[in-house]
Amino acid sequence: MLKNDLKGKNSKLIREALHKTQFREQSESLFLTSGFVYQTAEQAEAIFKGDETGFQYTRYANPTIDTFEKRMAVIDGSESCFATASGMAAVFASLMCQLQAGNHVVSATALFGSCREVIKNIITRYGIEVSFVDGKNIESWKKEIKSNTKIFFFETPSNPCFELVDIEAVCKLAKANNIKVIVDNILVSPVLQSPSKFGTDIIVYSGTKHIDGQGRTMGGAILCSTKFREEILKPFLRHTGPCISPFNAWVLSKGLETIHLRVVEQSKNAEKIVKFLAEHNKVESVNYPFRKSHPQYELAQKQQKMGGNVLSFYIKGNKKKTFNFINKLKMIDICNNLGDTKSLVVHPATTTHRILTDEERNDQNIFDNLVRLSVGLEDFEDIKNDLDQALIAI
Numbered sequence: 001m002l003k004n005d006l007k008g009k010n011s012k013l014i015r016e017a018l019h020k021t022q023f024r025e026q027s028e029s030l031f032l033t034s035g036f037v038y039q040t041a042e043q044a045e046a047i048f049k050g051d052e053t054g055f056q057y058t059r060y061a062n063p064t065i066d067t068f069e070k071r072m073a074v075i076d077g078s079e080s081c082f083a084t085a086s087g088m089a090a091v092f093a094s095l096m097c098q099l100q101a102g103n104h105v106v107s108a109t110a111l112f113g114s115c116r117e118v119i120k121n122i123i124t125r126y127g128i129e130v131s132f133v134d135g136k137n138i139e140s141w142k143k144e145i146k147s148n149t150k151i152f153f154f155e156t157p158s159n160p161c162f163e164l165v166d167i168e169a170v171c172k173l174a175k176a177n178n179i180k181v182i183v184d185n186i187l188v189s190p191v192l193q194s195p196s197k198f199g200t201d202i203i204v205y206s207g208t209k210h211i212d213g214q215g216r217t218m219g220g221a222i223l224c225s226t227k228f229r230e231e232i233l234k235p236f237l238r239h240t241g242p243c244i245s246p247f248n249a250w251v252l253s254k255g256l257e258t259i260h261l262r263v264v265e266q267s268k269n270a271e272k273i274v275k276f277l278a279e280h281n282k283v284e285s286v287n288y289p290f291r292k293s294h295p296q297y298e299l300a301q302k303q304q305k306m307g308g309n310v311l312s313f314y315i316k317g318n319k320k321k322t323f324n325f326i327n328k329l330k331m332i333d334i335c336n337n338l339g340d341t342k343s344l345v346v347h348p349a350t351t352t353h354r355i356l357t358d359e360e361r362n363d364q365n366i367f368d369n370l371v372r373l374s375v376g377l378e379d380f381e382d383i384k385n386d387l388d389q390a391l392i393a394i
């Protein structure tokens with residue numbers, strides 16, 4: 001069967017863009033090489049000039065990385081992808097490849113700690129203006145638009161409190177004002193939400209999270225149109241060099257083969273854990289977009305296929321009690337990764353969101369009694385029992 005005959009996304013994630021060698025290997029080959037050899041000086045000249053296509057140097061492109069990029073584009077229905085060394089390299093490059101001094105960026109306030117640091121304190125060093133808005137409120141986006149506004153940036157749902165941004169409404173507003181929309185779609189994964197369907201221009205991913213999903217490698221990806229990739233993104237990334245290692249790209253391609261199964265099963269586990277925690281007498285409340293009590297439940301239903309495997313909850317008590325709970329866990333690891341097969345907890349206020357000011361944390365409901373839980377693939381009963389014994393013990 002020709003690969004073009006494949007209709008289903010899962011088939012493509014498993015079989016697209018294979019670069020087979022003469023050895024007829026069955027698995028994806030791993031091209032662990034920094035450079036590629038030219039047969040003649042004339043060929044090197046032709047490839048550098050662009051008259052002939054061919055791999056040159058892994059900082060520019062590599063067959064194993066190409067396989068990962070083509071499959072990432074498939075998973076989201078985007079035209080094109082460029083892989084990066086980490087999710088943060090993707091976030092930074094997606095901004096800097098198109099910004100210059102005098103431009104203005106509008107960003108939602110509720111962001112992952114490092115994204116907020118990049119937008120608030122790093123890009124502003126280069127003469128780029130930034131405004132933060134309440135991402136939930138379309139009027140607040142509208143109010144901040146100026147003649148030099150170039151980019152809207154947000155994540156939905158937000159980490160760790162699950163505020164949603166109405167992707168379609170924000171994209172419509174952006175289009176009408178010639179503004180590009182970058183969305184960080186990491187928290188629920190590409191399996192459960194396809195932002196390009198609602199009109200986004202650029203989507204950034206951390207391969208480290210659900211794409212690997214087994215705690216092994218770092219990686220990132222930027223999804224966009226082919227025109228944007230070729231004209232703006234590629235020149236920037238080729239010369240600044242935050243490229244992914246071919247080995248990591250190979251691991252991530254293997255992750256894509258099972259991502260659908262993993263994320264759906266993890267999310268089913270999470271839905272049951274949400275119900276269990278919401279009814280627990282040591283728990284004040286739970287943040288999860290697919291709970292009926294979530295203030296943006298209807299929007300979540302429109303944008304996401306499921307609620308996702310990550311949730312957060314408030315313990316009844318102070319920081320000490322919350323730390324007690326975390327320390328009493330026997331199976332669940334304390335780790336700031338997410339989307340992993342292993343269930344993981346983290347205390348956002350003192351780790352992932354430590355860099356925010358007290359006021360910023362309060363604005364985002366990141367209190368000392370908040371715990372984030374990434375539900376894994378262990379059996380539901382084991383996850384539940386571990387949470388239960390630790391809650392009872394505090």
Ligand SMILES: *Cc1c(COP(=O)(O)O)cnc(C)c1O
Pocket residue numbers: 086087088089091112114115155159184186187205206207208209218219220
């Ligand atoms: C983890 C994460 C990132 C950064 O990804 P890395 O691969 O760790 O660099 C960015 N945004 C969100 C929402 C994340 O969860």
